[in-house]
Amino acid sequence: MLRFSKRVEYGLMALQHLAKRGGVSTVREISEEYKISYDLLAKILQDLKRDGLIDSYQGVRGGYALMLTPDSINLTRVVGALEEDSGIMDCASGASGCDRSGTCSIEAPMHKLQATIDKALSSVTVAQLM
Amino acid sequence: MLRFSKRVEYGLMALQHLAKRGGVSTVREISEEYKISYDLLAKILQDLKRDGLIDSYQGVRGGYALMLTPDSINLTRVVGALEEDSGIMDCASGASGCDRSGTCSIEAPMHKLQATIDKALSSVTVAQLM
DNA sequence: GAATATAGGACTCTTTCAGTCCGACTTCCT
DNA sequence: AGGAAGTCGGACTGAAAGAGTCCTATATTC
Numbered sequence: 001m002l003r004f005s006k007r008v009e010y011g012l013m014a015l016q017h018l019a020k021r022g023g024v025s026t027v028r029e030i031s032e033e034y035k036i037s038y039d040l041l042a043k044i045l046q047d048l049k050r051d052g053l054i055d056s057y058q059g060v061r062g063g064y065a066l067m068l069t070p071d072s073i074n075l076t077r078v079v080g081a082l083e084e085d086s087g088i089m090d091c092a093s094g095a096s097g098c099d100r101s102g103t104c105s106i107e108a109p110m111h112k113l114q115a116t117i118d119k120a121l122s123s124v125t126v127a128q129l130m
Numbered sequence: 131m132l133r134f135s136k137r138v139e140y141g142l143m144a145l146q147h148l149a150k151r152g153g154v155s156t157v158r159e160i161s162e163e164y165k166i167s168y169d170l171l172a173k174i175l176q177d178l179k180r181d182g183l184i185d186s187y188q189g190v191r192g193g194y195a196l197m198l199t200p201d202s203i204n205l206t207r208v209v210g211a212l213e214e215d216s217g218i219m220d221c222a223s224g225a226s227g228c229d230r231s232g233t234c235s236i237e238a239p240m241h242k243l244q245a246t247i248d249k250a251l252s253s254v255t256v257a258q259l260m
Numbered sequence: 261g262a263a264t265a266t267a268g269g270a271c272t273c274t275t276t277c278a279g280t281c282c283g284a285c286t287t288c289c290t
Numbered sequence: 291a292g293g294a295a296g297t298c299g300g301a302c303t304g305a306a307a308g309a310g311t312c313c314t315a316t317a318t319t320c
Contacts, residue, residue, distance in 0.1 A: 001307085002247075004218050006278065007133055012236055025256075026296070035235050044299065059287020062296045075243075079132070088134050091287055103163050106142055106259045109209065113254050115131075120246045128239045131276085136309065156265070166311055176267065189318020192265045 001048065007082045010036050015078065016129040019070040024063040039111050044082065051081035071127035076118060078126075088114050137163050140166050141174050145208065146259040148184065148202040154193040161236035174212065176192045201257035206248060208256075 015035050018025055027045060031038040045064050048054045055067045079086050087093030089092075092110040101107065143164050148155055159160060161168040162185045185197045196203075209216055217223030222240040231237065240257050 001135055001213055002132055002216055002218065005276095013230075013234055016234070016236055028296085030224065039281080040279055042297075043299080049297090054299060057287085058285080058297050060295045061288060062286080064297090080206055083131060085131055088132065089139055100143075100164055104143055104146070106146055109254060109258045116250045116253075117247060120243060120250060123246075124239060124243050129236045130219055135307095158265085168313080170310055172266075173268080179266090186266060187318085188264095188266050190315080191265045191319060192317080194266085 002088075004079075005083060006040075007044055007047075008079055010034075010041055011082050012075075012126075012129060013046060014041065014045060014064075015048070015053070015066070015070075015073065018064065018066045019126050020130050022066075023067045024057060024061075026063040027055055029063075038045055047080075051077075053077065053081060066126075069127075070130065071125045073126040075121040075124045077122075079108045079121065088117065132218070134209075135213060136170075137178055138178075138209055140164075140171055141178060141208055141212050142205075142256075142259060144171065144175060144194075145178070145183070145196070145200075145203065145256045148194065148196050149256050150260050154187060154191075154195045156193040159193075166223075176209055178208075181207070183207065183211060196256075199257075200257045200260065203256040205251040205254045209251065218247065 013036070016056060017030050017033065027042045030036070032042045045054065045056075049056045049064065052067060053073055054064045056062070056064050068106050085093070090112050091098045092105045092114040098104070098107065143166070146162050147160050147163065157172045160166070160175075161171045175184065175186075178184045179194065179247060182197060183203055184194045186192070186194050215223070219240050222230045222244040223238045228234070228237065
């Protein structure tokens with residue numbers, strides 16, 4: 001359907017928040033400000049941390065903070081951290097192995113379209129969300 | 131997930147086929163050549179017809195044929211004919227009405243990204259799939 | 261009138277997505 | 291020391307969308 005998942009949507013909101021505020025914010029704080037499910041947001045931030053976009057501090061007075069400058073975090077990175085298989089079509093991303101090759105010739109143009117979209121995503125950074 | 135549905139994927143294959151062959155092809159012919167479910171493809175072609183991309187001929191010796199030249203059918207048009215709500219996010223497409231405005235500021239940049247992607251889609255035509 | 265098409269409604273099955281629940285571990289503060 | 295406030299992460303549930311099926315009606319050609 002060519003639509004971002006809620007995970008990405010919430011992830012962007014959280015990153016935007018961290019960028020705006022600077023310093024450390026808790027899951028609770030963000031989930032309440034944006035009316036996002038606490039548990040769901042918690043997992044999203046864990047994934048962003050796992051990917052090195054943000055850093056975490058445990059215990060009381062803990063929370064999350066950006067590890068990179070807002071202008072060096074682009075959407076490609078965020079989507080990559082939050083979704084398994086990105087890619088417009090099966091044949092447009094990695095190694096194809098499509099059994100329809102021979103009759104179907106849309107693979108090459110889809111690859112190209114994928115590259116164009118990736119470029120569009122990578123041109124948008126968290127800094128622009130502030 | 132930023133991925134095309136099977137409906138769009140199959141629709142593009144069918145259009146590519148019609149463009150390559152020229153003239154009239156039946157659902158059966160296309161579904162067998164590309165190993166696509168007959169019933170599913172039938173509905174897809176009906177939708178493409180409803181949107182004026184292709185024309186239909188009923189009865190024996192009937193089938194479907196392009197109504198436009200391949201280079202005048204772009205992906206935006208195909209996606210529009212085959213999917214209900216396109217749009218990268220709820221707030222990125224039509225009238226927003228997002229209840230998070232005030233705290234969330236991603237709407238404007240998402241609108242812009244949406245426009246970029248739309249442009250990318252509209253730049254790819256069926257002619258390029260041949 | 262039989263064969264071969266499209267037209268289209270209704271339905272089922274599967275998968276993915278969103279969200280919830282729960283227990284564990286870590287750290288700060290008193 | 292211990293409780294409060296955090297992150298960590300697995301397992302589960304429910305809802306919705308996606309993909310695919312089934313069946314009947316209608317149109318056209320031979």
